Amino acid sequence: MEELAKKIQSMTLTRTDVEIAEYILAHLSTIGFQTSTTLAEAIGVSDTSVIRFIRKLGFKGYSEFRSEMNARVAKQIAQAHKDLSPGEKYAKSLEKLNPSNLINDVSRYTLENLQRTYSQMDQDTVERIVDILLKSDRKYIAGFRGTACCAQYMASKLLFLTPHVVPVVHGDATAVENILDITQHDCLFLYSFPKYSEINRALMDIARENGAKIILMTDRHTSPLASKADVVVLAQVEGLGFTNSYVAPLSLSEVILLAMSDRRDVTRTVRFKRIDTVMDKEHLY
Template identity: 30%
Template sequence: MSDDRKDLLVYIQKKIPSLSKSHRLIANYILEHYDKAAFLTASKLAINVHVSEATVVRFANALGFEGYPDLQKELRELVKTKLTTVQRVEMSPDYSTHSKTLKKVLKSDIENIRLTLENIDHETFQNIVNEILNAKKIYIVGLRSSSALAEYLGFYLNLILDNVVFVRYGISDMFEQIMRISEEDLLIGISYPRYANRTIELMNYAQEQGVKIIGLTDSTSSPIYNLADYALIAGSNMASFVDSLVAPLSLINALIVSVGMCEKEEITNYFNKLETIWDRYNVYNSKKR
């Protein structure tokens, strides 16, 4: 999305005076029902507004989009941040049976991974691996639903490296936890809709300190995208009120494996020691059934 369309609803509102009568009808419908319009096909939107499907397509062109699918995509990005959880439940597709739920959710996750793989920037991925390996200290922050991703990344990076700090809610304020961050360090910020304000604030603070920042998020319109020196996009298109974290988790797995392979000899020795400790203190159930 271009800078002048950052807030799509404001952009449409400003464009209304220059639009034709039929286009104004569509614009007003979207402004009042953007949560529904985001999931309507061009033909269904046309029926709701009482115009032709061709008029809907021309409306998208009048706003500067190549076609209606591009406009709909922007509307769906908008919906991610503006819909409440209750509205998400109401907008969920047909989950009338458990079988339908299973198929829809798994297909949605597969599609998210496919799109992530197709659009990933391999050079950026390599640069991020290098930044992780070269950082003096690595701070990882991800809050709300993204905390699961941040903890997973932190857990495995901490097994490979010895300089990982997982920033979390606790006794000390999160700003106190990153107060000593320096230009030699790295901050990895993970944020998915609905984007947590504190993650954005922490990344802003790190940027002010001249720290190199890695971002993992769902789209280029994410509020953390422009804060990052390197950003990886992994889709999380919602199948319901639950955001899909399958694609970002898969991407995090790839990062962990790539970093691990660069430290293969060191982590082999480390894991040999860990296995001895795990066995001695019965960390894992080793009984055969």
């Protein structure tokens, strides 16, 4: 379904289009079972709006769209039949929980976020991200306020695997100063979730103008920043309280780091041996 998401990212969307797009992307596995009327009712828009949006996507009509969605889902089911996906494994764990208190409620939300996140993730996307990171000279890892924890984690672990990692975690003028010299040989890895800070847009514009690759981790393909990125990876951050939950983006970050370490055996490098020697000598554990 990645090509559908890319198509939507490249489109200029009205507010109604965004509502329809978000619903479709959130219900890819079941959208083929809905008529245009039931879909319109579920979203709260008119039949005409749905049909108009489907044609914007390049389909002749809703019938063709519906058939295509069912065919894609059938193909995915066939491919995943032999083994449980990470999302399905989390779903199995979820069934055992009894949401009768705060601990169970938080656990439920966390597992649901992980399930939804991993159901939208694929290995090809991970490999594309790893390719960009390995080929880039400098890696700018940015995230502000709540997402600063994600950026700091990613930057600190990435620095263990490769040099020239630049964390950008303060949402002020220093962020612009840090990234202003980014080049076509570098990349920007940005974490951005609601509410999307305007400084994220400014940093992406600078990176794009300078020819750098952009990796965006966000919550939906219709994020206002998605169209500016070379690679978009989705992580769900819904929380029970007043703040987002960053368990899912941190988990995806770990996947990317593990994939990168698998491609580059850091234990055989001079860099690793020097780091290990200093860490051991200074007891920096």
